[in-house]
Amino acid sequence: xxxxxxxxxxxxxxxxxxxxxxxxxxxxxxxxxxxxxxxxxxxxxxxxxxxxxxxxxxxxxxxxxxxxxxxxxxxxxxxxxxxxxxxxxxxxxxxxxxxxxxxxxxxxxxxxxxxxxxxxxxxxxxxxxxxxxxxxxxxxxxxxxxxxxxxxxxxxxxxxxxxxxxxxxxxxxxxxxxxxx
Amino acid sequence: xxxxxxxxxxxxxxxxxxxxxxxxxxxxxxxxxxxxxxxxxxxxxxxxxxxxxxxxxxxxxxxxxxxxxxxxxxxxxxxxxxxxxxxxxxxxxxxxxxxxxxxxxxxxxxxxxxxxxxxxxxxxxxxxxxxxxxxxxxxxxxxxxxxxxxxxxxxxxxxxxxxxxxxxxxxxxxxxxxxxxxxxxxxxxxxx
Numbered sequence: 001x002x003x004x005x006x007x008x009x010x011x012x013x014x015x016x017x018x019x020x021x022x023x024x025x026x027x028x029x030x031x032x033x034x035x036x037x038x039x040x041x042x043x044x045x046x047x048x049x050x051x052x053x054x055x056x057x058x059x060x061x062x063x064x065x066x067x068x069x070x071x072x073x074x075x076x077x078x079x080x081x082x083x084x085x086x087x088x089x090x091x092x093x094x095x096x097x098x099x100x101x102x103x104x105x106x107x108x109x110x111x112x113x114x115x116x117x118x119x120x121x122x123x124x125x126x127x128x129x130x131x132x133x134x135x136x137x138x139x140x141x142x143x144x145x146x147x148x149x150x151x152x153x154x155x156x157x158x159x160x161x162x163x164x165x166x167x168x169x170x171x172x173x174x175x176x177x178x179x180x181x
Numbered sequence: 182x183x184x185x186x187x188x189x190x191x192x193x194x195x196x197x198x199x200x201x202x203x204x205x206x207x208x209x210x211x212x213x214x215x216x217x218x219x220x221x222x223x224x225x226x227x228x229x230x231x232x233x234x235x236x237x238x239x240x241x242x243x244x245x246x247x248x249x250x251x252x253x254x255x256x257x258x259x260x261x262x263x264x265x266x267x268x269x270x271x272x273x274x275x276x277x278x279x280x281x282x283x284x285x286x287x288x289x290x291x292x293x294x295x296x297x298x299x300x301x302x303x304x305x306x307x308x309x310x311x312x313x314x315x316x317x318x319x320x321x322x323x324x325x326x327x328x329x330x331x332x333x334x335x336x337x338x339x340x341x342x343x344x345x346x347x348x349x350x351x352x353x354x355x356x357x358x359x360x361x362x363x364x365x366x367x368x369x370x371x372x373x
Contacts (some may be wrong), residue, residue: 003264
């Protein structure tokens with residue numbers, strides 16, 4: 001009987017350990033998507049990610065059918081801006097925070113078309129924007145980020161493999177950085 | 182002596198339950214946070230701006246570029262429709278229909294996420310380049326040996342995973358939660 005009580009105690013302790021692991025893992029993990037993107041040197045510029053060859057490590061789990069560009073922006077230096085004219089094919093954009101969470105995503109099917117013109121503002125900057133104390137270009141799509149550290153991923157789907165280079169060239173021309181006041 | 186035995190037993194059970202349950206819930210056993218459709222499983226919360234704690238832990242563990250809710254949803258299969266682990270020495274038939282999406286891709290990966298297509302070969306199948314039956318259903322094969330119809334060639338030996346990614350899921354409310362049917366994965370023959 002006493003052994004059963006110890007067993008139940010072990011299960012209860014195990015559940016507590018489990019909850020601790022789940023809650024603590026994001027804080028202690030080292031190979032996060034943020035650290036991997038930070039290692040690419042994509043600060044304030046768009047970097048086109050090479051498609052991993054068969055058998056090669058693919059830690060970011062890139063889809064070989066797509067082309068990718070990433071850009072890291074720190075909003076403490078000013079609101080972020082991402083702009084480009086992309087080819088007439090499916091593309092999507094996602095803004096990630098430091099935890100690897102997608103805080104915003106959209107696709108060209110959402111009425112944006114080929115012209116990407118996005119502004120990323122932290123809450124203070126959004127406040128200033130509402131007070132018209134920050135000048136922005138017309139038609140800028142505004143996204144508010146709770147955090148200053150963000151990175152942007154643009155995915156582009158070349159219709160055919162032969163067009164990949166042209167599509168990646170378009171991705172490399174994405175303008176990314178802080179809005180200069 | 183009995184006290185020490187009980188204490189040791191409790192510690193072993195606690196560690197087993199604590200870390201075992203964590204490994205299972207964040208891996209393919211996915212008790213919480215994941216959606217399962219046949220052999221396919223997805224974490225619909227990975228693209229949400231406020232994921233639950235399990236999804237946060239999953240994101241920290243994988244460290245990969247996940248899809249936002251507007252972008253799509255990725256389903257992964259580690260077993261066939263009968264629950265048997267996918268084996269590279271076997272030929273699998275992917276049979277059925279996919280949900281409405283802009284397009285989808287199918288790729289085969291190893292345990293480390295590396296693509297297991299042959300060097301210089303096609304790394305993935307895409308919906309628009311796949312031949313379909315008259316009723317719109319899919320019929321494609323994943324194997325090391327030449328297969329009819331649509332063929333995703335793989336190499337090597339050992340277990341593998343299939344990743345089916347649905348892009349531009351404007352018709353998938355909840356980004357994956359509403360997906361009711363996905364193609365079955367049927368084992369045909371195995372080479373010894």
